[in-house]
Amino acid sequence: MDLNQEPENEELKNLKTNMITALTIGYIMLLIFLIAFLVSKYFFKIPIYNELFFLFSGCFLYLYLVQYILKKRRMKPKLIKRIHFANYIAALLFVTGIFHYTGGILWIGCIFFIIIILYSSILSTPREGLIIALFGFTCYSSIVLLEYFDIIPYVGFFKLTPYLYKDSQYVIITTLLIGLTFFLIFFTGKNFTQKLRQRSAELAQAKKELEEWGSKLEEKVGLRTRELKKSKDQLSVLYQIFRSISSTLKLDDILQTILDFSIKISGAGRGSIMLLDKKKRIFFIKIPYDKSEKNIDKITFAENENTIGWVVKNKKFLYIEDLESDKHFSKIKIIRRRIKQLLIIPIIVEDKVIGVINLENTSLSPDTIDLLMSFSEGAAVSINNAHLYKKIKDSYFEIVKALAQAIEAKDPYTHGHSERVMKYSLAIAPRFGLSKEEKESLRFAAILHDIGKIGVRGIILDNPDGLTNEEYDEIKKHTLIGENIIQPVELLQSIRPLIKYHHEWYNGKGYPDGLSGENIPLGARILAVSDAYDAMESDRPYRKALTEETAIQELKRGSGSQFDPKIVEIFLEILKQNSSGDGPSIN
Template structure:
């Protein structure tokens, strides 16, 4: 008997050392976690007192200390009250004291302190003890019921206070209280099991000594809730606990069943040793344990993940989706939507860099620009941040609260943050658990790699677009020699490739000190017309003066902050147009609405554009000067021809003005209009080879003289045939006296065989001749000339050209004369090519023959 008691005491001592060490270890961990926190200090004290309580209980039962058994038992019961008071004080102040304790609680704790002193120092609670083999029984004193009532009120108060706080708590505190309440419940159940049910069922109270193990359930769950960064999902804890309970119970039942069967079937019949049967049954249980554990875990996981998500499945799904998505915005949206939906979040967002500009895709609202900048600063720490781990009054917590972000996960590659995942609260209101933390830690690097690949893909595409645009610009500039066309084509390409909202090209005046807008996109016409910028003034003036390119972002340069704000510009690039080390203007592009800022890459592209553009502008200017010289020369030649006949002075200018207006009315191209301009100016150049006497003869011409006059188109064509740059105009000069119906000169061709330019000059020339004085007649009225054109439309003149010319006359204020010239035949202008938004004003002779200067 004594030997069995000694063996039990050794077993109890081993359990005591393990449990007490665990409690003291938990006390130290919680205390060191945050020694300045009141609840940490109180819990540590409570766990230490629990260890003392267990040690005193053990010592009081030992035969070696039987002489001090009464004192040890009283100290044991006093420490029990102290433990209860500390746990109650912990419950009142967790997670932090909200208000001072009421007088009632002060009275309660004072009563507890008094009871501790009475219990330890007097026989009013424990009058004496009866020492038995391996234990001691307490003989109650008169105040033992008061002791019990105080203790029961304390236990009930702990449960009530924690439950009340749980109902009012949110997020992490709520999860912590779940674990604490679970610990209290398990402590209570195990105490009932070891201290009441098993002793009653077995008839032995020795199992009650194992009740010390149940204290670890209380301190363990509470400490876990206080010190763990991320808590496990309480449902998984319960389900797994139930699964392992079933597993152990099933394994034990299988073992007992096998032993019973084998003893009944084999032991007596075959005289098999019982130790061998024990070994065989043990092997069966051991080998069956793992498959059974796997099946139970699978069953609990299916039950658990039915209400939440399976991290492994979600990770595999996201990996496949991210690998197959290369568009940056689509990738960010995919991650945000999958996380929000599968994790059952209120919202999720992905912040990423696009051309060094922070952008965000969110399943909810967008944060403000300031909030996004602050979030980016937090990401620079390159650490996962949970809002419930931050001090409530900190600025970091305030930023996360404003954006409703519960978890901020920076995405970095090679220590460079390229984006972040921003997760909102769970729809259930629960905290992010250890399972979520493990999942996010695995997901973050995969998401970072996918975003980086998408960024590289986007950058590659941008480089391709830029090179394509440069090539297109080179072609566009090569095809155009007119300055306006060059400027507009270049600006269109620059605005497109940089995704700008507006842009302009400003060129210096001849004085070299003032710049005007020569081409614009996205800028009001009145601003374009009124803008004058001196060199050295404003952004454009500074660039023109310093010859340095400038990139501005969100008003960061104080020199130009007011100008950007006035124009509502978020980001701008302005570069000088330099040719032969001389600034001739500036090129500017702006972003107003776009959230993306211009980058150095954008600046390099615009600078490359500007280099090509400056050279082309200079070439266009040189060509313009050459063309002006050319047009001045041919105008002088035409004037020399007109000077031979005082009656035809100014005739070439008038015909040119009419011809240009008709050509534009018919929608001819700029090149064709140019050919008409040159040909109409020089249409009578052949008269330079006709005797002036014939040209000025006041009487009718003889047949020979008429033949000489009719030869002037051929003479003019022969004069100009050797000039390559006039080859487009020569046929117009040669055939401007051909008749639409045939019978004209010099070739007698008809219809569409006559160049359209020649048909235009024919109408303009004939009309001006009719309304002008001649040596042999007076000028016709406008009405008479119009009647003549209508009458000969289809025979001498192209009907479409006549109709277009009549529209020109109406535009110039001769609608009444046109309408008076016979009944309108209902014909309309047939546009030969798409009409260009360009018109020319012409001047005509009045009915009395007064010549007006063409405009």
């Protein structure tokens, strides 16, 4: 390949840059000399030889040509170094001419040589520096000796001491001293250069070590920062999880939150939470990733089967990197999607695995495992709390039922009334899309709807002759008495309006506040229909039980006035389905 087409390497660029810089300094020095000579000639009237201007012109031309060649042509480093050395020689020759035409025998003339020798001793190799020092001394001593022997004429710049160039003793001593000075300058410059380069190398090494140390420190700080950020993120996630756990006793909501965060933190494709059915001794999917997935409710595991069995036995997490090729565990055949990696985290309560967090297609990370184990602990706490809460709630409901039975024992005609009202009401509730919590409130309200009758005199409740206006007014107070009785009970706050308003009429002619239509709580309107129907089908002190047909006719007659017509319509439909055997039993 042609040299002109080769790309310049770093060394070549540095050499050319240094050469161009040196040539630029040469331009500046020439300008300074030229200005000094012009000032001397025209302001101080000192005679200047015209030959000096020819020297300046020749030097300017030389510098221009060298700089032009360096910029326009590609050269090998070796050639550039030779040109650089030739520049020193050219500079010495130029200085020699200046030295001759300014009365060189005077000691001041050696300054021009000293500058070049010092510069070369610093920037050139020792061999080149020594040659330049010898050549400089040769040029200096040649001018002095040639003038001394009248081979060339003395052209003195200073006219004060023209005889010195003929004084042999002065010439010999000055020449020897100047030569000694040249070589002292060379050795001093070279020694200084070596120390400078040594110091530069030490500084470069120190800089390199400092950079390496700084890089390692930066890496450590970065690693620590990432660890702190990861810890912060993990603490933030844990805070959100445990805040969710502490803010609700709804197990499904808590487990859904734990599953969502588990998938997000682990980067899993999908996942699920399985719980143990203690009666059947199988694990079933409680919280799936996709509830609409086909056959999701059919996926179960015996507690000693497959991957679940391993986790139950060892009470440790299980990670399978390639489920399809794993020889110990088989893939669930009912799942049609591809599962490569599988991570199972146990949920442990009282040293027993009661559930697992399944994560599909996720990588294994110690930090992630620690965080997921914290999630499983949170799930364990939630499940345990939910079970305890259910036990407490069931116990509480039994107490409420016992209280209702105690009230009914006061009035033998109403025995079992509250429980039947509860069954009717809970049969109606799904048709209105009531939530689980609303159904639970309706269940409690149905059992306790007549709790206020505990404050009504038994003689009025058992009166077979009908009630006076005063007695009927006392009977109507039982809704307010009932609300006051349950007011201090925090768990029963949601049923207070249902107990208070279950005797309101749809047309506004009921009691205690004369509410009408949609202003009456839906639960209270449901209780009104259920309560009235069961009352009509039950014996009372003042009458015998009505037939089912008569009770239905009474409901129809009261529809739109006493009762919500929509609820009456739904209830009658339920009764019809129950009598034909098409619907669930409510008896």
